[in-house]
Every structure is written in C-alpha cells, then in structure tokens.
Amino acid sequence: MSENGKSDTDLSQGAEDAADFRVNPKSPREAIQPEPVPAPPARSRHVRNPVVVFVNFLLTVAVLGVIAVGVGLYWGKTEFDRQGPLAERKTVIIASGSGLNSIAATLEANGVIDDGLVFKTGVWIYKNAGNLKAGEYAFAPGVSMQEVMKDLVEGKAVYHAVTFPEGWTSAQIVERLRSDPILLGEIEDIPDEGSLLPDTYSFTRGTTRQQIVNQMKRAQDKALTEIWARRSDDLPIKSPEELVILASIVEKETARADERPRVAGVFVNRLNRGMRLQSDPTILYGLHGGNAWKEDRSAIKQSELNADNPYNTYQIAGLPPGPIGNPGRAAMEAVASPSRTKDLYFVADGSGGHSFAETYEQHQRNVRRWREVEREKRAQEAEEAENGGDGQNGTSQ
Known part of the structure; x- marks a missing residue:
C-alpha cells in the first residue's frame, strides 16, 4: 500500500485511465486532412419492396389521370358552350x-x-x-x-302551314294537299264529305299528306262532339251528322260570320214548318259533286234547277242525303244555336250580305231590289260583271 492509502492495484488502474484520455498529437499532414463523412443510415427493406413501388406508381398515374380528365372536361364544356362557326342563318x-x-x-x-x-x-x-x-x-x-x-x-323544327277555307269540299282539300311541295306520301281515297275540319294546320318537314287528313278528321270529331253537346234543345236536327249537313249549306250560303246564325235560323224555321230548304248550292253539288265550285258557277240555270238531283232542295223535302262541303266550326255552332227569328227567306243584297224576310211578299221586294242593284253594277262594270260571287244567291222561290 502506498503512503496515501491507495493500493498498488489502484495506482496501476489510474495510470491506464490516464493513458486512455491522453491526446495523441497528429502530424502536420494528418491535421490538414478532412474528417470522413458519416455513412447514410441503412434503408428499410420495406421501402425497397416492389409492391410498394408499384402502388406508388398506380397512385401517381391515377392522380395524373384525374387531373387530365378534369382538364379535358373543362375544355370540352367550354367548347360545347362557346359560340359556333355558323356565320349566317x-x-x-x-x-x-x-x-x-x-x-x-x-x-x-x-x-x-x-x-x-x-x-x-x-x-x-x-x-x-x-x-x-x-x-x-x-x-x-x-x-x-x-x-x-x-x-x-x-324538336324545335321549322314549321310549315297549309290552310283550307271553310266550306271547301273534300276533293278541293285533297287537291291542295297533293299540290303542297313539302308534304309526303299519297292520298288514295277522298275522305267523306263533312268529315274534315277546315282550318290552318302546321306541320314539319317529313309529315305525310295522310297525317294531315287524319289530323283534320280528329279535329272535326272533337269540334262536333263539343258543339253537339251544347246545341239548343228544340232543333229539328236529330243527329250530329244532320247538323254537319245543314252547317255545310249555311257555309255555302254566306261568308259573313255575323249572318251565319240568322241564315241557320231561316233553315231551321223552314224545317220546322215542313218547307223545302230551296238552297241553290245544293243543286250545284248534286250535279257536280266535290268539283262543283272549281269553276265560276255564279247563276243557276233553269235546266239545272229542273234536272233530277238527290241533293236539289228545291225538289226534295228536308235535308239532302249528305253534306255539300266541310263546314267550319262557326257554321256548325250557328246551326247548333241559330237566331230566334221568324225569317223564312233571304236573298243577296248586292253588298256581300243578305236581306231577310218573314213573308213571301217581303222577300219578293228584296229580290227586286237586289236585281236593281245587279243591273246598276253591270252597267257600271260592264267588263267586270259579277253576279253574286260563287253562286251563293240565297234562298228564294
């Protein structure tokens, strides 16, 4: 044991520890050399896993795809909504x-x-x-x-239109349909007289002529059903078909809307009294059918008046066997609700209207007045003489 109480073993251990902490001086060459860079940490074996790499690739592709789709949709929507190239209609x-x-x-x-x-x-x-x-x-x-x-x-297509005047015969209507340059197809049979409702009908290119005919039939059925349901109770008309027959006569007798109910009233009064209707247009239809008004037939000849004719209401009692044309809605409504008068006669007054009378004597005076007006017109317009338009001279006897 040493003087300070420590054993030789302790002194020896201390000497070794001192040697461990002793700094060894570097040579000048070693002093100027840079310290070595620490090595990077070892990569995890999970990061290098091929499955993880593939999943990362898929996610990247998906994100880029979503971005591409979004850009494409935005561009497409812009193109779809932007002003187009058309310079004129x-x-x-x-x-x-x-x-x-x-x-x-x-x-x-x-x-x-x-x-x-x-x-x-x-x-x-x-x-x-x-x-x-x-x-x-x-x-x-x-x-x-x-x-x-x-x-x-x-379906905002271009619409065309075709118009049929009230009173036209089915033959006239078919002729107009056939002459239309846009309608397609043929009409094999002329529809029954009185089965079509004259009006203006709109259609698109590609519509057939038969489709227009079918549309006119449906319109007539609908209108007639509604009008028949609202008719006056005391009419001498027994069926919707008879209403159409009389309305077709009224339609041919006057073109003035304000006169239709009164003209209808004359014929209703005559039917109630058992008098013949004596309507000039019925003569023409009986002789010439659906082509009766293709030519100017302004006056009834005596030979036509006397010819056998199932439609001639100067010869037959009551209504003719069928309509003489296709009446419009207004004419049918006039027959369903005629004016309440005592009129039994009417004749053209020379101004586009008619003079009405309750007695035959009054009617004869109206006829003489009308003839005077006609003579004056012929004198003033010798070269353009008109004699009552299309033959609708009214009821007279």
Missing part, C-alpha cells in the same frame, strides 16, 4: 332514323358545328343520344353545340 334537314354519328356528321358538313367528336361526347354526357329528333331545323348564326342539342331534343 341556315336550314338543315335531319333525316328520320338518323343516329348520333349521322347527325353530328350532317351538322359538321353544314358548318353548324366544327367538332363532331365534341358534339357527340357532349350529347352522350347529357344522356341525350337517343332523344335527338328528326326534322328541318333553322339554326341562328353562332349557335353553340349546347343550343343545337337543345333544339334537337325539344
């Missing part, structure tokens, strides 16, 4: 049975749209691929694909 016909591809090609060929693929995609996204309607469409300048699609879905 243009009419385009979409044929019946056309599919989306055909419609897009037609629109692009006519300069209505400039990208058929964008149009088809937009229509598909809006779920309207099966809702586009055929027809004739008039597109405004600059119309967008969105507006084009809307017009085709709603």
Whole structure:
C-alpha cells in the first residue's frame, strides 16, 4: 500500500485511465486532412419492396389521370358552350332514323358545328343520344353545340302551314294537299264529305299528306262532339251528322260570320214548318259533286234547277242525303244555336250580305231590289260583271 492509502492495484488502474484520455498529437499532414463523412443510415427493406413501388406508381398515374380528365372536361364544356362557326342563318334537314354519328356528321358538313367528336361526347354526357329528333331545323348564326342539342331534343323544327277555307269540299282539300311541295306520301281515297275540319294546320318537314287528313278528321270529331253537346234543345236536327249537313249549306250560303246564325235560323224555321230548304248550292253539288265550285258557277240555270238531283232542295223535302262541303266550326255552332227569328227567306243584297224576310211578299221586294242593284253594277262594270260571287244567291222561290 502506498503512503496515501491507495493500493498498488489502484495506482496501476489510474495510470491506464490516464493513458486512455491522453491526446495523441497528429502530424502536420494528418491535421490538414478532412474528417470522413458519416455513412447514410441503412434503408428499410420495406421501402425497397416492389409492391410498394408499384402502388406508388398506380397512385401517381391515377392522380395524373384525374387531373387530365378534369382538364379535358373543362375544355370540352367550354367548347360545347362557346359560340359556333355558323356565320349566317341556315336550314338543315335531319333525316328520320338518323343516329348520333349521322347527325353530328350532317351538322359538321353544314358548318353548324366544327367538332363532331365534341358534339357527340357532349350529347352522350347529357344522356341525350337517343332523344335527338328528326326534322328541318333553322339554326341562328353562332349557335353553340349546347343550343343545337337543345333544339334537337325539344324538336324545335321549322314549321310549315297549309290552310283550307271553310266550306271547301273534300276533293278541293285533297287537291291542295297533293299540290303542297313539302308534304309526303299519297292520298288514295277522298275522305267523306263533312268529315274534315277546315282550318290552318302546321306541320314539319317529313309529315305525310295522310297525317294531315287524319289530323283534320280528329279535329272535326272533337269540334262536333263539343258543339253537339251544347246545341239548343228544340232543333229539328236529330243527329250530329244532320247538323254537319245543314252547317255545310249555311257555309255555302254566306261568308259573313255575323249572318251565319240568322241564315241557320231561316233553315231551321223552314224545317220546322215542313218547307223545302230551296238552297241553290245544293243543286250545284248534286250535279257536280266535290268539283262543283272549281269553276265560276255564279247563276243557276233553269235546266239545272229542273234536272233530277238527290241533293236539289228545291225538289226534295228536308235535308239532302249528305253534306255539300266541310263546314267550319262557326257554321256548325250557328246551326247548333241559330237566331230566334221568324225569317223564312233571304236573298243577296248586292253588298256581300243578305236581306231577310218573314213573308213571301217581303222577300219578293228584296229580290227586286237586289236585281236593281245587279243591273246598276253591270252597267257600271260592264267588263267586270259579277253576279253574286260563287253562286251563293240565297234562298228564294
């Protein structure tokens, strides 16, 4: 043991510890050398797993795909809604049975749209691929694909019209239908007289002539049903068919709306008294049928008056066997609700209207007055003499 109480073993251990902490001086060359960089930490074996790498790849592709789709949709929506290339109004016909591809090609060929693929995609996204309607469409300048699609879905096609005057025969109506350059198809049979309602009918390109006829029949059935239900109770008319017959006569006797109820009242009074109707237009129809008014038949000849004729109301009692034309709604309403008068006669007054009379003597004075007016007109207009228009001279005897 040493003097300070420590053993030789302790002194030896202390000497070794001191040696451990002793700094070994570096040589000048070693002092100027840089310290070595620490090595990077070892990578986890999970990061290098191929499955993780593939999943990361898929996520990246998905994100890029979503971004691409979003950009594409935004661009497509902008293209679909922007002003189109059409510089001036243009009419385009979409044929019946056309599919989306055909419609897009037609629109692009006519300069209505400039990208058929964008149009088809937009229509598909809006779920309207099966809702586009055929027809004739008039597109405004600059119309967008969105507006084009809307017009085709709603069927906003160009409408045409054909008009049939009241009182026309079925033969005249069919002739006008056949001469229309837009309507399609043929009419094999002339419809029954009185079965069509004269009016103006609108239609789109592609409509057939038979479709117009069918539409006129439905309109007549509907109008007649409504009018018959509102008729006066004490009429000498037993059926809707008889109402049409008398209305067709009223229609031919006067073109003035304000006179129809009064003319109808004359015929109703005559039927109630058992008098013959004595209507000139019935003579013409019985002799010439549906072509009775294709020519100027302004006056009834004595030979025509005396000829055998099942429609001649100078020869037969009551109503003729059928209508002499297709009456309009106003004429049928006039027969259903005629004026309440005692009039039994009427004759043209030379001014487009008629003079009415309750007695035969009054009627004869009206006839003489009318003849005087006619003589004055012939004297003043010798070269353009008119003798009562289309033969509607009114009831006289």
